[in-house]
Amino acid sequence: MRMSPPALPRRVAAEFIGTGALVAVIVGSGIRADSLSQDIGVRLIANAAASALGLGLLIALIGPLSGAHFNPVVTLSEWWSRRPARGGGREALAYIGAQLAGAVAGALLAEAMFGRVLGAWATEARSAPHLLLGEAVATAGLVLVVQGLRHIGRPGLAPVAVAGYIGAAIWFTSSGSFANPAATVGRAFSDSFTGIAPASVPAFAAAQLLGMLLGMVLAGVLYGTDRGAGEPNPAEPRRTG
Template identity: 95%
Template sequence: MRMSPPALPRRVAAEFIGTGALVAVIVGSGIRADSLSQDIGVRLLANATASALGLGLLIALIGPLSGAHFNPVVTLTEWWSRRPGHGGGREALAYIGAQLAGAVAGALLAEAMFGRAPGAWATESRAAPHLLLGEAVATAGLVLVVQGLRHTGRPALAPIAVAGYIGAAIWFTSSGSFANPAATVGRAFSDSFTGIAPASVPAFTAAQLLGMVLGMVLAGVLYGTGRGAGEPNPAEARRTG
């Protein structure tokens, strides 16, 4: 017998907590790396490792509750790919609101944990064209991974596959692979190694949305536009997206 999904308020709370925890891991590990070494390679390695491990654990823990999107890009692509027969527009908006609020809360929590005054705006400019290109590529890759797992019926691999991709993309993209509009907004509240100046947020977010579209196009080319093998029929079970 298939279990009913948790009620929407619980799923929204899971997205808020999960996104907040993820951003706290990203920002906190960046602050810690700043204090331990001035070597950019060491700092990047520490941040990438902590971010990938934290993301994988959070997906495994919260995935059964909300799907563990933690990212408006993932929410939008999941909603779009399941749109026929799926009345998830209101849920998608609720998820995105929770993700944005959670990301800001996570960044402020990380700042407070390290004795820094919460709320200081980041000063790291990330608006150069090559960084925006890197961010579009990073986001497209993330969407392709998520959609590929769904279409091939292997969503159980998400904790390893998504975390592994993000850990690698932090290194192989020029932008450091934010690939997440909510995390981008949250990281604007931390003037640290992982921060992004508020003035750079609109362009970074636009690059992420462009990458989202590119990722969906690539997924359509590779897997088609129908529901994936691992997705239950909406008549049998209602899944969030």
């Protein structure tokens, strides 16, 4: 039986906690991998596996509360795709604010767990054009997966499909598949294997937004613009259980 969605403050809290936990997993696993091996391949395997597993679990747990966006491009693409009437602008802004705050909190939590000095900015520059291209591709693919699941009426596959895609994209894209403006901001607060220098954040975020638009265009070409069967309202997620 379909039940009323949680109130907005609870959904926003779920996005804050979920995004914070996700970034803590990404950054923390990167710090751990960096301390255990000097082999870049081993570190990437460890970070990709932990990130994919953590993301899948978080989507499964928090999806029934807020939709488990954890990502401004997911929130924006879901809001934009709600046609013909696009309501929920206030909810989208609240989600994005919670995601940004949660990402910073998650990165700082990971740093604290490993006894590192808080407040050290990342120094890894990621501004080369080929990295920005890779980030646009990674984000386009993510949006296509999310939109595709909605159009075919299979949103319940999101924990496996989205996590599987991100785990693969960490390997097949040159950027390492951040694919998330909030996580990108959070990772600027960690001078570690998964960090990104603050000066590189604006270009990365721009590439992600471009990728979001590309993903939505591809979804429109493949599935059309009609809402899929069984699609949940992204601003009013279903509660299960």
